[in-house]
Amino acid sequence: MSNPNRSNVPEPRGSFDLLTPEAAVTAVESAFGFVLDGTVNPYPSYVNRVYGMRRDEGTDVVAKFYRPGRWTPEALAEEHEFMLDCAAAEIPVAAPLPDENGETVAELTISDDEAEQTYYFSVFPKMGGRNFDAETDDHWVRLGGILGRCHRVGASREAVHRAVCRPEDLTAGFVRELSDERVVHPGCREEFEQICETTIATIAPLFDDAFFQRVHGDCHRGNILDRPGDGLLIIDFDDMMVAPPVQDIWLLLPGYATDCGRELENLIDGYEQFRPFDRRTLELIEPLRFMRMVYFLAWRARQRHDYWFRVAYPDWGSEAFWIQEIEDLRTQATVIRNELPAIT
Template identity: 45%
Template sequence: MDNSLADFDELTPDLVIEAVEAVLDTELTNYTQPMPSYINRVYELKSESNDFYIAKFYRPGRWSHNALLEEHGFMLDCAAADIPLAAPLPLTGLVTEDEDTGTAQPAPTLGRIEGFPFAVFQRKGGRLWEAEDLDSWLRIGRLLGRMHNAGALRAARHRPVLSAEKSFAEDLDTLAGSDWIHPDIKDEVDAVLEKLQVLVGAMFSDYGESTDGYIRVHGDFHSGNILERPGEGLMLMDFDDMAMSLPVQDLWLLLPDHAPESGKELTAILEGYREFRGFNTETLMLIEPLRAMRIVYFLCWCGRQKNDFRFQHSFPDWGSKAFWMKEVQDLENQHDQIKRAIEEQRILF
C-alpha cells in the first residue's frame, strides 16, 4: 500500500460520466453530485431512465489493485449471506492482471480510467443508526455476528493486519519518520508513544497475527457507517478500512464510553453476536489498546492528507504546537485508560 496522496484534479465530471457509462452500458445525465469524502472521490449519478448510482473513485496509490478486489470480495460475501449493504455492481468487459501471479483475472467490480480505480453501487438511502435501548445493541450484535461469519470465509492477504506488531508498529514508524510533529513538542510526543508501544505490545503478546482468530473485519464500524432502512433493517456502508483483525475491533467504535463504562452495551452486543457466532471474551481487554492504536492511525491518516485543500478547510489547526500538545494529553489519558482497564478488569465477563 502506497500512502502517498495522488491528485484528483484531472477527475472531471465528464471523465466520471465517461467511465461509468462505459462499464454499465447505460446512458447517464449530466448530474454529478459530489458526496462527502476526504480520501476518495464519490459522486451520485443519475441515468436517463431515472436510476441513481454512486460512483466511488479510489485515490490512486492508496490501495493495491488486489487490496481493492479483497474489499469488494468481502462485500460480496456479505451480500451472499443476505447482509444488507450496497455491494459493488458487476461491470462489463473488464479483465485485469493479478499482481501476484501476472495472470489475467476477471475483475467484474473494479474499473479504471486515466489511472483512477473506481466502483459503482446502487444508491440506497436510510437514516443513521442510533442506539435507543438495549435492543438496539442486540441488533448490532446480531449484524456483527453474521458479518464476521462472512469475514471468516477467507483471508485478505493484501489488507492491513490490525495488531501491535503490524499496523501499530508501522504507524509508529510512519510518525517517527515524518515531519508532521511540531519540533517544540516532539520529545513529549515520542515519550508517550514509546510508553504506549510497550503497553499495547504487552497486551497483544498472546494475540499476534499468527494467532487463530484473525478474520476480515469492517475496520470502521461506527454509527456513521450503519443505516436503518425501513423494511430491510440495518445496512452496512463503507468497507474502505476493511482489514484482518480479531473480531473485537468491530465492537468498540460504537460504544458510548470507554470499555469499563460500557458494560451494558457490550453485554447486549455479545448476546446478539453469540446467536450466530462464538466470541472470545478475553479479547475485550484489547478494546482500550485498540483505541490507542486508532488514535495513532488517525494521526497518520491526517498527516498524509494535510496538504489537501478539503482537509485544510476542515482542520486548519492540524499540526500546530497547540494541536500536538492536546494530542500528548489525549495519548497520556489513553495510556492511563489502558492501565485502569488492566487493573480493574471490569470488562471481562
C-alpha cells in the same frame, strides 16, 4: 492548463486535485457502459471522493474514487470479495457492481502540465437508510446480531492484501510515517514518539493469542443504517482489515467500555446468536482506541496537501495542534495502564 488552486507544494501521493466531477462521470460511463443523465452529487468523504450519479433510466448509483496510494487493486478486490460474500449470505450490504469486463475495480489516469495521477474507482447501487440510534436493549441486540452474521462470513476466507491490526506493525508503521515525513512539529516529535513507542510495547503482547479474521474495520454507528422493512444495512467497507472481531464491537459503544456494560452485554448477546465471541478480547478495546487515534492522525496527514484540507484546517499540524494530540494520546495511555495493571 494548470490548476489555479494549487500551491507550490509538491504533488503528494493521495491528491484529488486533478479529479473533477466531469472526469468522474466520463470514467464511469466508459468503464461500466452506463448512460448517465448528468446528475452529479458530491458526498461528504474526507478519505475518498464519492459522487451520486443517475443512469438515464432513473437508477441511482454511487461512484467511489479511492484515494491514490492507499490501496492496491488486489486489496480493493479483497474488500469487494468480503462484501459480495456478505451479500451471498443475505446480509444487507451495498455490494459493488461489475464493469463491462466483470470486474469491480476500474482505473482512471488524469494528467495536466504539472502532474499525473491514477485513480481506482468502483460503482455501487445507492441504498438509502436512516441512522440507527440504538436506544433499547433490543436495538443493541440487533446490532450485535448483524455483526455476528458479518463475522461468520468474514471468517470463511483470508485476506492477504489487507492491513493486519497489530500494534507493532500497523500502528508502529503510522508512527514512523508521521516522523519520517516530518509531519509532527519539531518541538513535539520526541514526546510523540516516546508515548507511542511505550504504549505500543505495552499493548502488543495482548494481541498474541487473539483470533484474527476479516472484519469491517470502521464499524461505527454511522456505517449501519436502518431501512424500514428491510432491516439493518452495513455500508462503507473501505477500512476492511484483518483483526480480532472486537474491533467492530467497540466502535459501536457510546463511550469507554467500563461505562457501557449494558450496551456491551446486549451487543455480545446478539452476536452470540450467530457465532461465539471471545470475551477475553474485551481487554483489547482501549488499546484499539489508542491505535485508532494514531491511525486517524496518519490519515489526516496524508490529506494535508489537498486544497480543500488546507482551506478547511489551516492550523492542522501546528505546534498547538500537536500539543493537544499528544495530551489526548497520553490520557488514553493512562486509561490503558489503569485497566491493565497486570502488564504494566
